[in-house]
Amino acid sequence: MTSTTKHLLVLLSVVAWSLPAQADRYPVPKNPVFDEECASCHLAFPPQMLDANSWRAMMNDLTKHFGTDASLDEKRRVAIADFLNANAGGRKTGVTIDATGKPLLRITQTERFIRKHREVSPAVYQRASIKSPANCTACHANAAAGDYEERGIRIPK
Secondary structure, three states: OOHHHHHHHHHHHHHHHHHHHHOOEOOOOOOHHHHHHHOOOOOOOOHHHOOHHHHHHHHOOHHHEOOEOOOOOHHHHHHHHHHHHHHOOOHHHOOOEOOOOOEOOOHHHOHHHHHHOOOOOHHHHOOOOOOOOOOHHHOEOOHHHOEOOHHHEOOOO
């Protein structure tokens, strides 16, 4: 085996080992309207966590946004909808429709979320320090930066 071949194998090994770590990172594209409107009430979830159909359904009815009227003027609504659509998730999100074929609106109901959190007891989400599975920042300190890697998880008491 030549020196070049050995170096190539080492490089390929390093790349292969780094892939799983990157699987739980989402690039966080910046959009001032999205950041201002969405992050004013909750974590501005990475758009890749839902597919375009789910984001479209959510943005088309903001009067009933998880129990809150989050209506926006049309210009801002379209700006955010276009941003979400352009940056929406693909295969990585898993199934994002319910049994009737309707788009899922909750990230916590996606196949990926359920698979990644299967070891977390429902009682953990009821802790005062967490309150909800949608409170990503309770356990993922770097969620706002798109980092959901296991090494950064700290489940509060």
